[in-house]
């Protein structure tokens with residue numbers, strides 16, 4: 142059921158990558174094991190998603206944790222359509238010209254959240270550079286809709302960078318999500334190749350700005366490793382995040398979705414992940430998730446609880 146890259150169908154998922162030379166997909170090492178999605182609860186989650194005509198990043202990004210997460214009734218909803226206006230070299234979400242905003246989507250997301258009984262809902266979106274506000278108003282509407290039907294549910298938004306969209310971040314933060322998450326994705330030196338439509342220091346600045354706008358909000362950011370970065374560059378990103386007062390860092394192994402995507406340069410071992418995790422703790426993050434299969438929304442519910450406790454106990458925070 143996971144949608145995979147397909148260049149043979151009527152419309153390739155990534156038309157802008159079609160002319161690129163193939164990067165052979167490397168065999169995954171033994172420590173990266175993906176559980177096949179099959180269980181009663183997994184099927185229930187799938188049915189709720191289908192019935193609500195919703196998109197999830199779990200499927201669109203071909204996430205390796207889908208079987209595990211959906212079996213725990215944890216899915217990350219992707220709003221504003223399933224076509225992205227950026228063309229990042231690592232991402233499996235389809236690219237092209239998106240359709241109009243679905244004004245009924247906030248209601249359907251809220252219904253799904255209530256039906257699933259989610260304690261913590263994670264909402265992300267495609268990039269919508271075509272919209273004047275980058276989709277910020279729609280994010281706010283989704284947050285309000287969830288609050289209306291499920292007041293106890295905590296809400297985490299994982300947003301695009303809203304580059305060149307004045308007031309967009311302010312609109313999202315004014316809706317008072319519990320967690321503001323924006324991924325830096327990779328080290329600055331790799332942005333031109335991996336995330337050409339984004340700017341590292343802009344992404345960093347919106348994380349800092351989110352805390353300026355709302356000192357109570359929790360901020361979170363993540364990177365993938367395996368794209369050619371060095372350990373020193375990763376440590377520098379950690380320092381940059383702490384300077385921007387980010388409290389929660391996620392670090393996971395990049396997995397190549399298709400031969401047209403950026404190649405995996407290295408599979409970081411579980412021991413190397415452990416060392417990165419320890420380095421991150423030492424830099425003062427309140428919460429750290431760093432394993433090969435860590436994704437920014439993986440275990441987001443339990444991790445948010447831990448993050449909240451850490452702050453309540455007076456953990457380090459810039």
Ligand code: SF4
Nearest residue numbers: 199204207210438439
């Ligand atoms: S890690 Fe996130 S994107 Fe992946 S399956 Fe779990 S909830 Fe979905």
